[in-house]
Amino acid sequence: MSNSVQQATRSEIPENMKWDLSDLYASLEDWDKDFAQIAKKLNNFNQYQGKLANCAENIKLALENSDALDRLLEKLYTFAHLLSDEDMTNSENLSYLDKISSKFAEISGATAWFTPELLSISDNKMDEYINSDTLSFYKRSLDEILRAKNHILSDKEEALLGKASEVLSSSSKTFSMLNNADIKFAEIEDEDGNKVELTHGNYIKFLESDKQDVRKAAFNAMYDAFYNLRNTLASTLEATVKRHILSVNLRGYDSALSAALYPDNVDIEVYDNLIETVNEKLPSLHNYYNLRKKVFKVDSLNAYDLHTSLIPEFKIDVPWDTACNWIREAFKPLGKEYCDILEQAFDKRWIDVLESKGKRSGAYSSGCYDSKPFVLMNYNNTLSEVFTLAHELGHSMHSYYSKEYQEYHYADYKIFVAEVASTTNELLLHDYLMKTSKDENLKQYLLNHYCDSVRSTLFRQTMFAEFEKTIHSNVEKGLALTADSLSEWYYNLNLKYHGNAVVLDKKLEMEWSRIPHFYYNFYVYKYATGHSAACILSKNILSGNTELLDAYMGFLKAGSSKNVLDIMKDAGVDLTTSEPTNIAIKEFDNTVTLLEQSLL
Numbered sequence: 001m002s003n004s005v006q007q008a009t010r011s012e013i014p015e016n017m018k019w020d021l022s023d024l025y026a027s028l029e030d031w032d033k034d035f036a037q038i039a040k041k042l043n044n045f046n047q048y049q050g051k052l053a054n055c056a057e058n059i060k061l062a063l064e065n066s067d068a069l070d071r072l073l074e075k076l077y078t079f080a081h082l083l084s085d086e087d088m089t090n091s092e093n094l095s096y097l098d099k100i101s102s103k104f105a106e107i108s109g110a111t112a113w114f115t116p117e118l119l120s121i122s123d124n125k126m127d128e129y130i131n132s133d134t135l136s137f138y139k140r141s142l143d144e145i146l147r148a149k150n151h152i153l154s155d156k157e158e159a160l161l162g163k164a165s166e167v168l169s170s171s172s173k174t175f176s177m178l179n180n181a182d183i184k185f186a187e188i189e190d191e192d193g194n195k196v197e198l199t200h201g202n203y204i205k206f207l208e209s210d211k212q213d214v215r216k217a218a219f220n221a222m223y224d225a226f227y228n229l230r231n232t233l234a235s236t237l238e239a240t241v242k243r244h245i246l247s248v249n250l251r252g253y254d255s256a257l258s259a260a261l262y263p264d265n266v267d268i269e270v271y272d273n274l275i276e277t278v279n280e281k282l283p284s285l286h287n288y289y290n291l292r293k294k295v296f297k298v299d300s301l302n303a304y305d306l307h308t309s310l311i312p313e314f315k316i317d318v319p320w321d322t323a324c325n326w327i328r329e330a331f332k333p334l335g336k337e338y339c340d341i342l343e344q345a346f347d348k349r350w351i352d353v354l355e356s357k358g359k360r361s362g363a364y365s366s367g368c369y370d371s372k373p374f375v376l377m378n379y380n381n382t383l384s385e386v387f388t389l390a391h392e393l394g395h396s397m398h399s400y401y402s403k404e405y406q407e408y409h410y411a412d413y414k415i416f417v418a419e420v421a422s423t424t425n426e427l428l429l430h431d432y433l434m435k436t437s438k439d440e441n442l443k444q445y446l447l448n449h450y451c452d453s454v455r456s457t458l459f460r461q462t463m464f465a466e467f468e469k470t471i472h473s474n475v476e477k478g479l480a481l482t483a484d485s486l487s488e489w490y491y492n493l494n495l496k497y498h499g500n501a502v503v504l505d506k507k508l509e510m511e512w513s514r515i516p517h518f519y520y521n522f523y524v525y526k527y528a529t530g531h532s533a534a535c536i537l538s539k540n541i542l543s544g545n546t547e548l549l550d551a552y553m554g555f556l557k558a559g560s561s562k563n564v565l566d567i568m569k570d571a572g573v574d575l576t577t578s579e580p581t582n583i584a585i586k587e588f589d590n591t592v593t594l595l596e597q598s599l600l
């Protein structure tokens with residue numbers, strides 16, 4: 001905001017604090033040369049159109065050429081998107097991203113023949129091909145495509161649905177436009193009495209304020225704005241849920257939930273187990289809220305009192321070099337090989353460290369098969385940014401291992417397991433700092449940070465998952481989603497999750513209307529299962545047992561070469577049982593107790 005005037009330009013940032021994209025492409029001319037190869041690679045693939053049924057060899061060659069095309073596209077895209085994120089006001093850089101993005105859309109139309117043609121091969125013939133030596137490498141991938149066969153419609157129907165898809169998804173686009181562009185929030189008074197317009201960006205800062213007036217004003221301004229749009233937002237959410245259910249009915253799935261879990265081959269029991277287990281353990285969350293009441297010496301907490309730090313006076317400045325050293329030490333239990341590779345992140349410039357003018361905000365890990373696993377940061381010397389660094393390096397090291405140990409075809413890991421490595425590394429950092437720090441306030445901060453992250457990933461995301469299940473099954477039963485019914489269901493669910501420890505402002509009933517994830521089709525439960533898995537895996541790593549560490553490294557190396565639940569089971573976590581969630585909540589209980597002993 002105000003300090004953006006003094007923000008450094010990219011050229012003022014020292015080289016060693018910037019990522020090095022040069023071995024991806026040394027120049028934009030090289031990028032252009034590769035871009036010109038797309039047409040040839042597309043032709044190589046498309047020459048097999050109409051010939052897949054002839055022999056197993058043709059299927060293999062088609063897949064190889066498809067991989068070669070995808071690999072080139074990803075390389076071009078990765079470079080363009082990283083470059084444009086360096087300075088989003090640079091329109092020349094942005095033009096490369098536009099160029100490759102529209103190419104992607106064109107290619108996906110031009111290669112759409114493959115799956116329907118593959119599925120049109122008779123069962124007998126396909127059975128023979130798929131079990132032949134020729135296709136042994138691709139067997140898993142082909143089995144996955146064939147698994148969906150019963151749910152794929154005729155060519156004509158698929159073509160119709162394809163043409164209708166943009167219109168069918170317009171309600172989620174409407175939500176996104178409203179939520180990101182058109183919605184306006186009232187001005188509120190900040191801590192110094194200045195009038196500030198509330199935005200999505202500053203909302204959480206206000207909720208973390210020490211002053212209840214400020215928090216309450218932000219909360220009111222947020223939900224008043226959504227309340228004014230409640231009927232529109234109920235209709236966009238209802239249309240999205242109905243689209244999921246329409247496709248379920250057309251494709252012959254049992255329910256919207258089972259259809260959404262189908263691509264990951266995850267059983268509904270995993271989803272239901274999570275909700276049931278968390279429900280049983282809600283007293284653990286209520287206990288944490290009660291601790292907050294005791295620390296703040298108040299009789300009741302409201303919905304806008306849950307985000308303030310329990311150690312408000314604690315401030316720590318962590319210079320970049322210190323952060324890197326903490327990470328090095330914290331990751332040591334992962335073994336020498338892991339740490340040696342990690343050094344490349346610092347030496348070979350995987351990381352774009354500092355904020356600069358026009359740079360994309362936030363943090364991410366990104367790359368492709370032919371690049372380093374890059375990390376974008378906007379490092380500002382806070383402890384929470386050190387955790388972000390641990391998180392993003394967790395993703396990047398996972399990508400590194402998957403690429404190193406898997407062929408291109410199986411190197412990409414699924415979203416279901418994506419947050420496990422990143423969260424595991426955050427927990428390793430937590431453990432390291434707890435064990436080595438002498439500063440009592442720092443320890444309190446760490447315990448508080450831990451409790452809040454379990455609250456927001458495990459408890460809150462499970463509540464979202466439960467809400468998603470409710471609204472889909474209610475539409476499946478024939479109920480209408482109206483602003484009133486959505487608010488009533490959502491508020492009641494919140495009463496259950498918050499318990500008697502929190503007095504919930506009635507305005508919270510509108511929160512359903514501002515959560516983008518409710519448009520993602522049963523996505524959020526993966527955050528919760530990911531946290532539980534990471535909790536067990538970090539304990540395994542810290543135990544010093546080499547077999548358990550090897551099992552974990554197996555997970556990092558697995559890519560998408562197996563089913564996600566099998567990958568997790570081999571790593572040491574059985575997500576088909578309630579055990580991981582129970583262990584994660586037990587750890588949460590222990591942490592709340594430590595925090596209580598330290599603060600009271």
Ligand SMILES: [Zn+2]
Binds near residue numbers: 395419422
């Ligand atoms: Zn992440």
